[in-house]
Amino acid sequence: MAKRDENNNIDINAKRDINNFDLYYFIKNKKYYLPKYSFILKSKKRLMSIGEFLNLLKKNSIKNMSINLLREWDNKELLPAYRVERGMIRTESRYYIMEHLDIVKEIVKLKSYGLEIREIEKIIFENKSFEILFLSKIIKNKELFMKMKDIIKNIKHIEDDLVSSICTEVKKYLILMMMILKKLLMINI
Structure with missing residues (x-):
């Protein structure tokens, strides 16, 4: 979901593109960020494929997660993944870093309170x-x-x-x- 103004109009310049821009998010009013992809390459942070990230979630007792749900959250920009081009057949693959785990934990917690994606998005990315x-x-x-x-x-x-x-x-x-x-x-x- 792209960022929206008070009139529910999409701000086309506000796409959460973590490949090109740092992405700031908030957990319990504390500000964090996911660094842009070029920083990840320089820092040698470990990128995890979507399958590896799903296994990490399971090891951390985060239940009811699936690759389809991770893709959906990425498409809705609730949990933006790094997109890396890989070959001719599959043009882009999704990758995650450890910091994504904290965002997933927060999303799951907020969903357990019955909040909808738009409300969760406001809490995590707009610090509402x-x-x-x-x-x-x-x-x-x-x-x-x-x-x-x-x-x-x-x-x-x-x-x-x-x-x-x-x-x-x-x-x-x-x-x-x-x-x-x-x-x-x-x-x-």
Whole structure:
């Protein structure tokens, strides 16, 4: 997901391209960064393939992760991977460094609180307050709950009215049937 302004318009210049630019992120209001690819090459930091990184996540007891999920998070720029060209068949491969592990841990923690990707993105990359976003989510959920409660109440009233009208009609029908039976019995006597 590219960065968006208040009107939800995408800022086309704000793509999280860690191959060409340092990427700053926040965990518990502390600022960190993923260095651009050229720095990785100079520093001899170990790049891990997507499969190796997935194994590292499993060793760190991070469950329910898959290569497809890592690719999805990369495509949505929630967990940007280094893209390295490799041969003619596969044009780009995704690579990760150890610092990505901290981001994954934070994403998983925030997802466990029920936050959506856009909200997680704001916390990690824009240093928005977790507490405020979480509280606003609770308020929205409460509003939805109250609307659902009103809908259920309305359904109950409709059911009561429907049952009442059916009972009235059945009662009329039974009275009519009793009158007819009475007349039939009188005729036979």
